[in-house]
Amino acid sequence: MRIFRKGALAILEHEGQWYQSKQLWNDLIRQPNLYQRLKAQLSLWQSIDFPDLTDIDAPIGEQEVWASGVTYLRSKAARMEESKDAGGGDFYDRVYDADRPELFFKSPYYKVVAPGGTVNIRRDSDWNVPEPELTLLISQAGTIEGYTCGNDMSSRSIEGENPLYLTQAKVYDGSAAIGPGILVQEEALDRNTEIQLTIIRGGDIVFQESIKVAQIKRSFQELVDYLYLASSFKNGCFLMTGTGIIPPDEFTLLEHDEVQISIDGIGTLINYVGLR
Numbered sequence: 001m002r003i004f005r006k007g008a009l010a011i012l013e014h015e016g017q018w019y020q021s022k023q024l025w026n027d028l029i030r031q032p033n034l035y036q037r038l039k040a041q042l043s044l045w046q047s048i049d050f051p052d053l054t055d056i057d058a059p060i061g062e063q064e065v066w067a068s069g070v071t072y073l074r075s076k077a078a079r080m081e082e083s084k085d086a087g088g089g090d091f092y093d094r095v096y097d098a099d100r101p102e103l104f105f106k107s108p109y110y111k112v113v114a115p116g117g118t119v120n121i122r123r124d125s126d127w128n129v130p131e132p133e134l135t136l137l138i139s140q141a142g143t144i145e146g147y148t149c150g151n152d153m154s155s156r157s158i159e160g161e162n163p164l165y166l167t168q169a170k171v172y173d174g175s176a177a178i179g180p181g182i183l184v185q186e187e188a189l190d191r192n193t194e195i196q197l198t199i200i201r202g203g204d205i206v207f208q209e210s211i212k213v214a215q216i217k218r219s220f221q222e223l224v225d226y227l228y229l230a231s232s233f234k235n236g237c238f239l240m241t242g243t244g245i246i247p248p249d250e251f252t253l254l255e256h257d258e259v260q261i262s263i264d265g266i267g268t269l270i271n272y273v274g275l276r
């Protein structure tokens with residue numbers, strides 16, 4: 001089943017039927033056993049016609065958004081290349097192989113961009129890319145409760161200049177988007193699930209690539225366990241799991257580009273690029 005957020009309420013799709021909940025979104029998604037709870041409540045939800053999903057909100061309540069890095073080989077290779085002049089060539093290599101993953105804070109909930117909204121590239125950067133990332137919804141107890149699409153917008157020029165600039169490359173207004181809805185299911189996500197990134201400029205596709213989730217180096221639970229090792233999340237949190245798709249070095253996003261991130265079973269997160 002998939003859940004979408006419209007204002008404070010939830011819209012749910014299950015086996016082709018649509019429902020609306022009166023329960024507040026934040027209360028609904030922060031507790032463990034989301035799938036079992038949703039199934040148990042379904043008969044109490046109001047059955048509705050196919051809803052208008054053009055104007056939905058980011059499927060987040062009061063959760064922090066975190067991100068993982070260098071979890072795919074492609075990401076490791078690209079970062080090593082971009083930071084070699086800054087002497088950073090080898091620690092991306094090391095984090096890829098280390099027990100401890102790279103984890104960083106990405107966004108407070110109130111800054112997350114909704115489907116259809118504007119994600120930003122920075123004016124002080126001339127090399128910017130979207131990062132299409134499978135994003136986990138995790139409960140306060142550290143259990144993986146759902147999956148959505150995430151965009152970890154990144155400045156490669158700032159990150160490549162000096163690795164200590166990572167937070168400026170990654171965290172700024174309009175740098176995080178998630179959605180459109182959350183896939184909630186009993187079983188773990190199929191490792192053959194495909195993530196696709198499409199970038200459209202002036203009506204033309206200027207970049208398109210896909211990758212299977214199976215290419216990730218680490219398990220999702222391993223990432224979650226490290227994140228929860230010394231941090232608590234009273235409302236749970238979202239965790240972007242890293243990118244396996246990076247456009248070629250000569251590519252940079254431009255204002256007005258359209259970014260589409262599709263993940264099997266979840267849907268397509270569409271955002272437009274603005275300048276900040």
Ligand code: DO4
Nearest residue numbers: 068069070071075242243
């Ligand atoms: O270390 C830089 C960031 C890595 C990242 O965001 C990714 O691999 O997705």
Ligand code: MG
Nearest residue numbers: 131152242243
């Ligand atoms: Mg990333």
